[in-house]
Amino acid sequence: MNGNNQLENSIRWSAVDPLGRKIVLYDRTFVSHIISDHESKDAANRAAIEQQVQFSIAKPRFVIKDRSHEGRLKYLDLVDVPEVDEDKIKTLTIIVDTNVTPHKVLTWIPKRSINEGVKKGERIYDARMADKARL
Numbered sequence: 001m002n003g004n005n006q007l008e009n010s011i012r013w014s015a016v017d018p019l020g021r022k023i024v025l026y027d028r029t030f031v032s033h034i035i036s037d038h039e040s041k042d043a044a045n046r047a048a049i050e051q052q053v054q055f056s057i058a059k060p061r062f063v064i065k066d067r068s069h070e071g072r073l074k075y076l077d078l079v080d081v082p083e084v085d086e087d088k089i090k091t092l093t094i095i096v097d098t099n100v101t102p103h104k105v106l107t108w109i110p111k112r113s114i115n116e117g118v119k120k121g122e123r124i125y126d127a128r129m130a131d132k133a134r135l
Contacts, residue, residue, distance in 0.1 A: 014102065015057040017075070018125055022102040023057050034107055045081050045110060049092070052079045053108050056092055063125035064118050071099035072106070073124060074116070081110050088112075 010027040017023055030050075035043045056077035066072035075094040080087050091114040095106040 013054050015054050017057055017063065018059065018127075018130065019063075021098075023096055023105060024102045025054070025105040029105060029107075046108065048082050049079050049108075049110060052077075053092065053094055053105070056094060057096070057105070059127070060094075060125065061127050062118075062123065064116065065122040065124065066095065067122070072097055076114065076116070079110055 012025045012027045012030050014022055014024045034046050056079065057075055060075040060077050062074075062076040064074050064076065066074050073096045075092075075096060077092045077094075079090055079092040081090050090110040090112060092108060092110050093114075094108045097104050097106050
């Protein structure tokens with residue numbers, strides 16, 4: 001197995017979501033997409049919240065369907081992003097591909113705000129109504 005395939009198949013970490021699904025982050029995704037695809041400050045912020053991302057998959061506020069891509073889910077939560085002078089509380093969106101097993105993290109995006117429209121049937125999980133989980 002060459003180094004590239006090892007990186008592709010090497011699991012950086014895994015988490016089990018509230019509905020019992022195993023979700024993994026591959027080293028290759030972390031290095032080539034989550035970190036390398038972004039400017040240095042954004043890449044540093046994304047790296048700094050990695051543990052919070054893993055926790056947010058296990059205990060998200062919401063899980064909703066991604067309207068733009070069949071088989072993808074968005075895990076939504078709040079995170080504490082360290083900045084130079086102060087930490088910022090931001091909305092976290094984690095994109096997960098459910099077309100593969102185990103499901104895999106594609107990216108995560110910390111944002112200043114959120115504006116997600118959710119139609120009936122698109123909300124898969126709501127932490128406040130965990131007994132009403134769907135899917």
